[in-house]
Amino acid sequence: MVGSNTTLAGGLVAAAALFLTNFIIKQIMFRFPRFSKFLQGENMMLIYEGKLNKKNIDKAKLSVDEIMEVLREHGVSRIEDVTLAVLEVDGNISVLSDNFTNKSVRKRKSRQGVSQKHS
Numbered sequence: 850m851v852g853s854n855t856t857l858a859g860g861l862v863a864a865a866a867l868f869l870t871n872f873i874i875k876q877i878m879f880r881f882p883r884f885s886k887f888l889q890g891e892n893m894m895l896i897y898e899g900k901l902n903k904k905n906i907d908k909a910k911l912s913v914d915e916i917m918e919v920l921r922e923h924g925v926s927r928i929e930d931v932t933l934a935v936l937e938v939d940g941n942i943s944v945l946s947d948n949f950t951n952k953s954v955r956k957r958k959s960r961q962g963v964s965q966k967h968s
Contacts, residue, residue: 889938896934896944909936920944 878885893905895916906916916934923944925931933945 892938893936894933895936895942896928896931898933899929899931901928905936911936 874888878888893909894902895906895909895911896902901913901916906913916928919942920926920928920931920934923946925944925946931944931946933943935943937943
């Protein structure tokens with residue numbers, strides 16, 4: 850990261866540069882919501898009141914089988930039992946069921962990992 854400089858000072862400079870860059874980007878994202886939306890994207894509603902939102906599921910490139918897998922991980926066996934399922938900007942899928950009384954969040958597996966699992 851700092852070329853051939855492997856000294857402690859070189860490492861500290863590199864770490865400080867990363868922290869500073871992160872801080873500046875966070876400040877810009879906070880002050881300019883459009884920039885934040887451009888970098889991070891938006892949450893996407895996948896299921897509402899037991900009905901799939903096919904447009905958003907297609908946009909997120911998810912299959913119904915993957916949605917069902919996530920629901921089972923959240924302890925829900927049927928789509929009709931889900932009040933709300935949202936794909937968060939960080940890749941997690943949040944599932945709310947029983948009129949928002951049960952909420953759970955699980956990390957979405959990468960598509961590569963899912964494909965390798967079935968091979």
